[in-house]
Amino acid sequence: MSNSNNPLVLGATGQVGKLVAMNLRSRGANFLVGTRRKTDLEALAEQYGASRYIDLDDPRTFDEALKDVTGVFLINGYTVDMLVQSKTLIDAASRNGVSHIVHLGAFTREHDTYLPVFAWHQMIETYLRDSGVAWTNLHPNMFMQNLLALWRVNGGRYSVYTSKPIGFAALEDVAEAAAVILMEGPEKHHGRDYWFSADALDPQQVAETLTAATGYKFTAEVRDHELLLKEMVLPAVSTFESAYAKGGIELFREVEHGRMAYIGSVADDTKRILGREPLMLRDWAKLHADELLEIASS
Numbered sequence: 685m686s687n688s689n690n691p692l693v694l695g696a697t698g699q700v701g702k703l704v705a706m707n708l709r710s711r712g713a714n715f716l717v718g719t720r721r722k723t724d725l726e727a728l729a730e731q732y733g734a735s736r737y738i739d740l741d742d743p744r745t746f747d748e749a750l751k752d753v754t755g756v757f758l759i760n761g762y763t764v765d766m767l768v769q770s771k772t773l774i775d776a777a778s779r780n781g782v783s784h785i786v787h788l789g790a791f792t793r794e795h796d797t798y799l800p801v802f803a804w805h806q807m808i809e810t811y812l813r814d815s816g817v818a819w820t821n822l823h824p825n826m827f828m829q830n831l832l833a834l835w836r837v838n839g840g841r842y843s844v845y846t847s848k849p850i851g852f853a854a855l856e857d858v859a860e861a862a863a864v865i866l867m868e869g870p871e872k873h874h875g876r877d878y879w880f881s882a883d884a885l886d887p888q889q890v891a892e893t894l895t896a897a898t899g900y901k902f903t904a905e906v907r908d909h910e911l912l913l914k915e916m917v918l919p920a921v922s923t924f925e926s927a928y929a930k931g932g933i934e935l936f937r938e939v940e941h942g943r944m945a946y947i948g949s950v951a952d953d954t955k956r957i958l959g960r961e962p963l964m965l966r967d968w969a970k971l972h973a974d975e976l977l978e979i980a981s982s
């Protein structure tokens with residue numbers, strides 16, 4: 685582990701990047717967080733130690749943001765813009781001597797997928813592998829944190845668009861692993877793909893697990909995947925663009941028909957990276973019981 689490490693964490697105001705930054709802070713690491721909101725720079729610097737202005741939609745901001753940066757936690761939002769954002773950022777990292785990029789991808793275990801978001805992540809990973817910058821790709825399956833979205837567990841009814849098992853990953857594991865990988869650097873993690881899918885459960889098992897953890901009766905409702913686009917892109921609940929949501933329909937259609945059965949598999953590198961077992965949904969639901977209860981009773 686190098687003392688001169690100085691990684692830049694993107695997406696620190698989002699759900700994954702925030703946990704990565706908190707993990708780095710609690711481990712006493714030297715690091716910076718990037719934000720596209722100039723008004724947040726000061727508050728983020730107070731919170732994490734140092735911040736830099738970077739707008740992934742404006743590559744002119746990259747060189748200044750990457751000055752003296754040794755590694756990048758590359759995270760994008762839920763839009764196709766991730767392709768241009770990542771390509772230009774990887775170019776800038778290479779130009780500025782950044783030695784390691786840790787990319788947050790998806791659970792893309794097979795290459796013949798035609799889900800848009802999986803394809804986008806695979807294209808970013810291919811470009812990254814060819815860039816000359818040392819790389820590590822993280823591949824989380826469905827975030828357990830998705831179960832905290834109101835539209836998914838409204839009134840204690842877990843709405844899901846396939847009856848088949850889905851593999852879940854706790855962001856606590858993904859973020860802690862990302863922080864450790866950034867701290868340990870490319871010497872240990874270059875050229876590695878890590879998988880995060882700790883617990884594979886069908887809808888009924890998810891509802892039973894949430895019920896056991898909270899004492900509140902959760903039920904499961906398998907809905908027609910064609911409804912996903914309408915329900916996911918409700919203005920009040922979503923930052924997803926429709927291409928992403930359409931990909932969600934494809935995902936559930938494929939899983940339901942058994943063509944993407946691997947989405948329901950367990951494959952998890954948490955222990956390999958952190959030396960501890962990953963959180964199962966039952967553990968995660970206990971940690972988040974108050975939030976689950978609040979949503980379920982709303």
Ligand SMILES: NC(=O)c1ccc[n+]([C@@H]2O[C@H](COP(=O)([O-])OP(=O)(O)OC[C@H]3O[C@@H](n4cnc5c(N)ncnc54)[C@H](OP(=O)(O)O)[C@@H]3O)[C@@H](O)[C@H]2O)c1
Binds near residue numbers: 696699738788830
């Ligand atoms: N949900 C799942 O189950 C799942 C599973 C596997 C993989 N993933 C992947 O996880 C990623 C999303 O992670 P997340 O849930 O943490 O996202 P998120 O909560 O939506 O956060 C996105 C972060 O990116 C920042 N950002 C967006 N556009 C930016 C720009 N132009 N310049 C600088 N920063 C920008 C946002 O900053 P602002 O605060 O300024 O908006 C925010 O901090 C996606 O790539 C997705 O494919 C998700």
